Amino acid sequence: MQENQQGRDIKTANLLLGALFHGISEEIMVVDENGIIQDVNKVFLDECGMRKEDVLGQKCSDIRLLSGNRCELTSQYCPLERAKKTGQRVEITHRHGPKGVEFIELSRIMYPVTAEGASQLFVEISRDVTEYRNLIRKLKSSEKKFRTILDTATDAIISINSEHKIVVFNNAAQQIFGYSRDEVMGKDLNMLIPPRYGDHSRFVKRFLETRNPRVMGKTLSLTAFRKSGEEFPIELGLSYHEIEKDITFTAIIRDISTQKQLEKKLLQTERLAAVGQTVAHVAHEIKNPLMIIGGFSHQIKDSLTDDKAVQKLGMILDEVSRLERLVASLGDFTKVYTLVKRPADINSVIQDVLKIMGGIYSSGKHCFKANLASDLAEINCDPDKLKQVFINVITNGIEAMEDGGTITISTKKLSNDIEIQISDEGIGIREEDIFHIFEPFFTTRDRGSGLGLAISYKVVEAHKGEIWADSKPGQGTTFVVKLPLL
Incomplete structure (x- = not known):
């Protein structure tokens, strides 16, 4: 069984x-x-x-x-x-x-x-x-094409997951933000956003809760944060896609720093042109009456015997002289600059300026220091006009150092330009003022004309160069002038 x-x-x-x-x-x-x-x-x-x-x-x-x-x-x-x-x-x-x-x-x-x-x-x-x-081969081929498109794009492409972590960071993003891909992958997107904007992840959380795509598909103008700590303007477009409940957000980002600089420069040029026309007319209308006032005031002063009257008339003549200098400055500002260019050594131009300024400010309260590069080639420029620029900038620096200090001038060669930096140890320039310092008549001093830097801007522009200032209150100011090589 x-x-x-x-x-x-x-x-x-x-x-x-x-x-x-x-x-x-x-x-x-x-x-x-x-x-x-x-x-x-x-x-x-x-x-x-x-x-x-x-x-x-x-x-x-x-x-x-x-x-x-x-x-x-x-x-x-x-x-x-x-x-x-x-x-x-x-x-x-x-x-x-x-x-x-x-x-x-x-x-x-x-x-x-x-x-x-x-x-x-x-x-x-x-x-x-x-x-x-x-299928594996097709997937690899598709990934290769995607990676090629991603890494040859001129705009930064950055993707994050629903946890606000970076999952895509292309070559352009590396160049624009200054981070390598390894430095950012898996990190929070907040590292690329200026701290003053707060925690960006709250917007992602809000979207996940509401699914309200009010900014998706639109071009936004914002600022971003480089590895160096520099904030810079960007334009970006946002999109998202969802695969099996896994949401990825993608931003295509364009660095518009150069565009903004060009827009600013164009606006500055347009303002200068508009102001120049008005100033030319005003200067012409003031000049002749001012000459008459000054001439008769001298005659009256010579005939007076009352000391008090002579003193008061002297004050009038001082103000007339100041107005005459202002009118002369207005003339300098409104004229179309005809540069008398010739090959010149920019270091020699700066040394001449330092001799002039050293003679004027010889009390020892203000010092001048030069760090001049020895490998500078000659540039095609108008040395006299550039001297005027350097004197204007140095004078501003000295006036910003009421208790004395050092003016440092340095030169260096770039790939296609020569760069001159003029630094002071003064009170610095407020952030809200630095964007206006090259505008005509803008001044923070009681008796300043506000034309020195505006004239300097026009001279540098006529040389096809650039001039700007870097400053923080209480930390001094550095003016940078870039001039093209021959």
């Missing part, structure tokens, strides 16, 4: 094993250590197009050839040889297919099976992975 039950159990197990063996969707082949086929499943026969009796007892490589398939594997990469050598499960992927037909790619798993009292057998399971491998 027990033997009958065991027989039934064995029969049931064999039926189940046979069902699994022939029902599985992969090819199965059982071979001995010499590669002689001991058994195959139905899928194997269907793929080979052969009968089972024609396959059993044959060598696996011969069956592949007889069926029109060709196996490219050498003994070094043959899964049977490797499984025999290692005694462990082996998996390889290789190309395989009928002659004259496009190859398929097979994943072949071979592992040894040892039964007690029986010779060692090897079971091979083969799967067609052609479609899967093609």
Whole structure:
């Protein structure tokens, strides 16, 4: 009775094993250590197009050839040889297919099976992975195209996930922000946003809660934060996409620093032109009456005997002189500059200016220091006009140092320009004032005309150069002049 039950159990197990063996969707082949086929499943026969009796007892490589398939594997990469050598499960992927037909790619798993009292057998399971491998190749190709587009874009492209962490940072972003990709990947986006804007992640949280895309698809003008700590103007467009509830936000960012500088320069030029026309008319109207007032005042002063009257008339003449100087400055400001250019050594021009200023300010309260580069080439310029610029800037610096201090002038060669820096140790310029210092009549001093820097701006502009100031209150000011090389 027990033997009958065991027989039934064995029969049931064999039926189940046979069902699994022939029902599985992969090819199965059982071979001995010499590669002689001991058994195959139905899928194997269907793929080979052969009968089972024609396959059993044959060598696996011969069956592949007889069926029109060709196996490219050498003994070094043959899964049977490797499984025999290692005694462990082996998996390889290789190309395989009928002659004259496009190859398929097979994943072949071979592992040894040892039964007690029986010779060692090897079971091979083969799967067609052609479609899967093609998808992988297409995905890699798509990723390569995406990366190429991403890294050749001239605008910065930055993406963050729903946790506000940076997940995409292209080459242009590295150049614009000054960070390498490794420095920012996985970091919070707040590192690129000026601290005064607060925590930006609150906007992402609000969007995730409301899904209100009010800024998506629009061009925004903001400021960003470089690695150096510099804030700079940007334009950016925002978008988002959601895949299986995973949201990614992408910003395309353009550094518009140069554009803003050009706009500012154009606005400055337009203002100067408009003011110049008005000033020219006013100066002309004032000049003649002023000459009459001054002339008659001198005559009256000479005829007076009352000391108090003479003193008061002297004050009138002092103010007339001041107005005459102002009118002269107005004339300098409104004139169209005709530069008398010639090759000149900018260091020599600066040394001449320092001799003049040293003679005027010889009390020792103010000092002058020069750090002049020795490798400067001559530039084509009007030395006299540039002297006027340097004197104006130095005079401003001296007036900003009421208790004395040092004026430092340095020169250096850039790739296409010469740069002159004039630094003082004065009170500095307020942030709200620094954008107006080159405007005509803008001054923070009681008796200043507000024309010195405006005239300097026009002279430098006529040389096709640039002039600007860097300053912070209480930390002095540095004026920078860039002039093109010959």
